[in-house]
Amino acid sequence: MNRPAPVDIAHHAHLSGMFAPQRDEVDVRDLEVEGHLPDLEGSYLRNGPNPRFDPIGQYVYPIDGDGMVHRVALSGGTARYTNRFVRTPQVVAEEKAGRALWAGITDPYFPPADEVGSDLANTMRELPDINVVRHGGRLLALAEAAPPYALGSELETLGRETFGGALPVGLTAHPKIDPHTGEMVAFCYMLDAPFLTWSVFGPDGAVVRAATPIDGADRPLMVHDMALTETYIVLILAPMVFDLEKIFTGASPLDWQPELGVRIALVPRDGGAVRWFSTDTFWMWHTANAFDLPGGDVAVDYVEWRYPGALTEHDGPNPSLLRRAVIGRDGVTRTTLHDRDIEFPRIDERLWTDRHRVVATLGRSGSQRLPSGSADALFWFDVDSGADTVWSGGTLSPGEPVYLTSTSGAGYWGSIATDFTDLTSWFLVFSADDPGAGPCARVRLPIRVPAGLHGTWVPSG
Ligand SMILES: [Fe+2]
Numbered sequence: 001m002n003r004p005a006p007v008d009i010a011h012h013a014h015l016s017g018m019f020a021p022q023r024d025e026v027d028v029r030d031l032e033v034e035g036h037l038p039d040l041e042g043s044y045l046r047n048g049p050n051p052r053f054d055p056i057g058q059y060v061y062p063i064d065g066d067g068m069v070h071r072v073a074l075s076g077g078t079a080r081y082t083n084r085f086v087r088t089p090q091v092v093a094e095e096k097a098g099r100a101l102w103a104g105i106t107d108p109y110f111p112p113a114d115e116v117g118s119d120l121a122n123t124m125r126e127l128p129d130i131n132v133v134r135h136g137g138r139l140l141a142l143a144e145a146a147p148p149y150a151l152g153s154e155l156e157t158l159g160r161e162t163f164g165g166a167l168p169v170g171l172t173a174h175p176k177i178d179p180h181t182g183e184m185v186a187f188c189y190m191l192d193a194p195f196l197t198w199s200v201f202g203p204d205g206a207v208v209r210a211a212t213p214i215d216g217a218d219r220p221l222m223v224h225d226m227a228l229t230e231t232y233i234v235l236i237l238a239p240m241v242f243d244l245e246k247i248f249t250g251a252s253p254l255d256w257q258p259e260l261g262v263r264i265a266l267v268p269r270d271g272g273a274v275r276w277f278s279t280d281t282f283w284m285w286h287t288a289n290a291f292d293l294p295g296g297d298v299a300v301d302y303v304e305w306r307y308p309g310a311l312t313e314h315d316g317p318n319p320s321l322l323r324r325a326v327i328g329r330d331g332v333t334r335t336t337l338h339d340r341d342i343e344f345p346r347i348d349e350r351l352w353t354d355r356h357r358v359v360a361t362l363g364r365s366g367s368q369r370l371p372s373g374s375a376d377a378l379f380w381f382d383v384d385s386g387a388d389t390v391w392s393g394g395t396l397s398p399g400e401p402v403y404l405t406s407t408s409g410a411g412y413w414g415s416i417a418t419d420f421t422d423l424t425s426w427f428l429v430f431s432a433d434d435p436g437a438g439p440c441a442r443v444r445l446p447i448r449v450p451a452g453l454h455g456t457w458v459p460s461g
Contacts, residue, residue, distance in 0.1 A: 001109045004057030006100075013372045014049075014061035018397060018418050018451045021050045022068065022083070027154075028446040031079040035441040037429065039407045040074040042459035044414045044427065046399065047132040047141055048452020052091050057103030060252075060311075061373060062453060064104045066091050067129030067141050069155050070416065070449050072427045075460065079427065079443045084155035086141045088126040093117070106252050126160075130173035131454040135184045136205020139458075144224070145189045146170040166207040167199055173454070174286070176228035179350045183208070185228050185269070187235060191220045191242050198233055198267055214267055216276050222254060227290035227300045230353050233267040234290045234300050234327070238283045240308055256283075256312040264327055266298060279325070279332040283308040288322070288345035288359045289352055297328030301359060301383065303343055304334070322359060322381060338381045338388060344400040344454075348411060348432075357384050358432075360401040360413055365392040374451055375399075378415065380435050389436040395420045397451065398428065404457045412440075414457065416449050425449040 009015040049065025058064070067086030072079055085091055093116050094101050101116055102125040103109040113121035128141040128149040140148040140161060147170040150158040162168050167188070175186035182203030189196050194213035202208045214235070220242040227234040239260035246253050258281040266275040283305040290300035304323040307314045322337045322345060342361035362375040370376055374397045380389040398417040405411060411432030418425045427443040 003111075004103045004107055004109055007055045007057070007059045009054050012059060015051070015055070015059060017371060018374060018420065018423065019061070019371075020448075020450060021052075021065075022448060022450050023052070024447055025084055026447055027080070027082045029078070029080040031081060031446065032444040033077075033079060033441055034444070035439065037074060037077045037079065037441045037443070038410065038412060038431075040404055040412060040429070041076075041407050041461075042404070042457060043071050043073045044402060044404065044455060044457055045132045045134075045139075046070045046416060046449075046452055046455030047086075047129055048450060049127075049129045050085070050450055050452070051100070052085055053094055053098075053100040055104060056100045057107035057109060059104050060106055062130075063127070063144070063311075065127070065129050066125075067127070067149070068450075068452075069132050069141055069151060070452075071155060072414075072416075072443060072445070081427075081443075081445050081447075082155055083447070083449070084151075084157070086128050086149050086151070087157040088128065088149065088160075089120055090123070090125045093120055108248050129453070131456075133175060133177075133184075133456055134458045135175075135177055136201055136203060138205055142173040142175075143170065144173050163201070163207050166210040169197070169211065171199065172224070172226060174225040176226060176352055177349070178228060178230075178353055180230070180353065185226075185233055187214070187223070187226050187233065189221060189223050191244065195220055196223070196235065196265075200269075212271075214265060215274050216265065225284070225286045225302075227287040227302070228353050229290045229292045229298055231269060231292050232290075232298055233265075233269060234287070234298060235265040235267065236284050236287075236300070236302065236325075237263045237265065238308070239281060240283070240311070252311070254308075254311050256307060256314060258307070264325070264332060266327060277327055277332050279334065282306060286343065286345055289347050289356050291353060291355050293326065293328070295329065297326055300325050300327065301337065301345070301356075303345055303361075322361065322383075324383070337383050338379075338386075340379060340388070342379055343375075346401055346403060348403040350405070357382050359383060360403070360435075362398065362400060363390075365390070367392070370397070378413070378430075378435065391430070391436055391438055393417060396426065396428075399452060400454055401430075402455050402457050403432070404429070405459060416445070416452075416455075418448060418451065423448050
């Protein structure tokens with residue numbers, strides 16, 4: 001196949017306006033703060049798709065794009081912002097060439113050896129652009145189902161992380177850290193048997209369980225997130241099937257096959273036999289949390305879609321609701337916790353594997369027309385009382401809310417938001433006690449931060 005034509009970025013919804021790639025890399029201290037920064041000592045980090053050069057071929061949001069990690073470091077009431085590209089070998093080669101060499105991952109085009117050298121010829125673009133996690137002394141920029149990239153203290157790229165060869169295929173972008181044991185638990189899907197594996201990292205980052213096949217996984221499925229209880233890894237397998245033959249016909253390799261239904265795997269963390277369950281078809285990107293129930297059942301809170309919106313040709317209403325599935329003796333029982341359209345559910349992650357009450361999410365106020373994939377509100381749902389709290393951003397479009405812990409033990413929520421009208425970006429801090437009151441502090445960021453994906457809070461020390 002010939003080299004694909006450039007994408008018309010000016011007319012691409014996810015490459016223009018708030019989504020336009022940011023090419024500047026800066027490091028600016030003593031940022032202007034409106035309001036009062038509480039006693040937060042640490043760094044908020046966020047990853048997201050940010051193509052290094054204007055793309056060629058297809059650009060499919062949110063699965064294409066290079067990674068850029070943004071950091072807002074808070075200390076003594078001051079704020080510093082730093083951002084860096086995640087420099088994969090493909091990004092480094094493109095920087096040398098001064099232009100995009102790889103196409104989108106749904107394009108059947110691989111740059112030839114005379115353009116990129118024999119080592120990189122016929123490789124896919126690596127995409128560690130989804131999430132950023134700190135565990136066991138490593139700071140990792142994470143891809144969907146591939147090796148992550150380790151970052152240094154100044155966000156410089158240290159290189160591809162295979163954990164001493166124990167995870168050559170990589171891991172999910174959404175591993176979970178057990179706050180009780182300090183372990184990080186991950187899964188990874190792959191296109192060939194065994195299709196799904198799981199792995200465990202000790203609190204020091206050492207691999208204590210190398211990639212272990214999940215018995216009963218029977219086909220290559222796209223699985224974006226997982227949940228963790230004290231006893232189980234919870235994997236919700238929606239019928240988004242990889243069909244690699246399709247890529248050579250110019251079609252997406254992802255094939256939505258709703259007739260297959262959803263399978264759920266409870267994988268015992270002690271290595272016991274996998275328990276499999278079935279339920280009606282839905283699509284899920286993200287979980288909020290899961291926990292064990294008395295009697296051996298499991299509850300998992302997650303965002304349920306009817307079908308995987310942007311990745312299919314499917315048409316029709318597609319609400320994204322916070323739901324709870326109870327899995328166990330009575331099979332799978334799904335109920336709606338809140339009926340607002342939301343995504344990016346997060347909790348205070350010190351409660352991962354335990355019962356939680358508050359789930360924070362991105363959402364839409366309903367009062368204005370918004371660009372595809374953007375939000376203008378944050379919601380906090382109390383899943384016990386049913387109460388919800390709303391903050392409408394007006395012209396500010398927030399990103400995923402992340403729980404921040406302060407040195408005094410008080411809780412806050414942090415989010416990067418960009419103003420639709422002037423494309424200025426802000427780091428917003430909300431008190432977890434009264435988030436509906438709006439931000440208690442707004443940090444003016446020195447450059448526009450493109451709308452992105454997932455982040456994390458790393459306390460200092
Ligand atoms: Fe995600």
